[in-house]
Amino acid sequence: MTSQPTPWRATVLTLFPDMFPGPLGVSLAGKALAGGLWTLEARDIRASATDKHRSVDDTPAGGGPGMVLRADVLAVAIDAAGIAPERPRLLMSPRGRPLTQAQVTALAAGPGPLIVCGRFEGIDQRVIEARALEEVSIGDYVLSGGEIAAMALIDACVRLLPGVMGKQASGTEESFSEGLLEYPQYTRPQEFEGRPIPEILISGDHAKVAAWRLAQSEALTAARRPDLWTRKAGQKPLGRGTKNTTDG
Numbered sequence: 001m002t003s004q005p006t007p008w009r010a011t012v013l014t015l016f017p018d019m020f021p022g023p024l025g026v027s028l029a030g031k032a033l034a035g036g037l038w039t040l041e042a043r044d045i046r047a048s049a050t051d052k053h054r055s056v057d058d059t060p061a062g063g064g065p066g067m068v069l070r071a072d073v074l075a076v077a078i079d080a081a082g083i084a085p086e087r088p089r090l091l092m093s094p095r096g097r098p099l100t101q102a103q104v105t106a107l108a109a110g111p112g113p114l115i116v117c118g119r120f121e122g123i124d125q126r127v128i129e130a131r132a133l134e135e136v137s138i139g140d141y142v143l144s145g146g147e148i149a150a151m152a153l154i155d156a157c158v159r160l161l162p163g164v165m166g167k168q169a170s171g172t173e174e175s176f177s178e179g180l181l182e183y184p185q186y187t188r189p190q191e192f193e194g195r196p197i198p199e200i201l202i203s204g205d206h207a208k209v210a211a212w213r214l215a216q217s218e219a220l221t222a223a224r225r226p227d228l229w230t231r232k233a234g235q236k237p238l239g240r241g242t243k244n245t246t247d248g
């Protein structure tokens with residue numbers, strides 16, 4: 001008898017477990033969840049509160065607005081989740097390292113993370129250190145809680161799991177996979193409001209199509225994301241400089 005591989009797992013600690021699976025329950029991620037290609041466990045942090053009011057937060061030491069998630073309550077919640085040592089322990093946080101496709105790819109290749117969702121003004125620093133939580137940000141803006149950020153991270157990972165996307169190539173040619181933004185896409189009709197599909201894409205010449213797409217990707221990246229372009233420039237000679245069809 002052959003044993004089934006353990007599916008990729010996401011364990012989420014949240015004050016709002018009812019938010020899950022939410023958007024992760026539909027489309028690609030939802031089908032994969034129903035099909036057992038990954039598993040999701042949303043655990044209620046409040047279940048680890050010990051006082052009769054089941055409180056999870058308190059006022060910030062030193063004063064200031066808002067409330068802070070208590071270290072003792074969250075530590076109990078993390079310990080109760082029984083996370084194997086090889087699983088990453090993440091805390092969604094605007095102070096964290098910005099999430100990248102490279103990190104998503106690495107997370108998708110592993111056993112799947114524990115993800116702590118913050119609320120209020122933040123989380124007591126001592127539990128972040130004591131439970132070695134790695135802070136991860138999904139962008140330079142502030143959400144009201146970590147749940148939507150956790151869903152974004154999980155969705156990005158799940159679509160890379162084997163068997164989730166119809167055609168694996170769709171994960172290897174898209175934005176960020178080669179340090180570039182994706183080239184423009186077109187489909188029928190052949191002409192839309194007087195705009196034809198670029199001639200080269202219907203030429204049937206695969207080499208020319210590939211060269212056109214690369215040039216478009218490079219031009220888009222240089223125009224829109226100089227940070228990515230500079231990084232790419234450090235890796236290989238640049239200078240195709242073909243103008244893309246969407247930016248001047």
Ligand SMILES: C[S@@+](CC[C@H](N)C(=O)[O-])C[C@H]1O[C@@H](n2cnc3c(N)ncnc32)[C@H](O)[C@@H]1O
Nearest residue numbers: 092093094118121137138142143144145146149
């Ligand atoms: C209102 S925010 C707290 C913001 C905090 N006072 C600060 O200035 O850094 C509440 C929670 O939302 C989540 N969150 C907000 N913005 C985020 C982002 N850009 N990336 C990841 N998580 C975020 C975090 O879990 C955070 O603890």
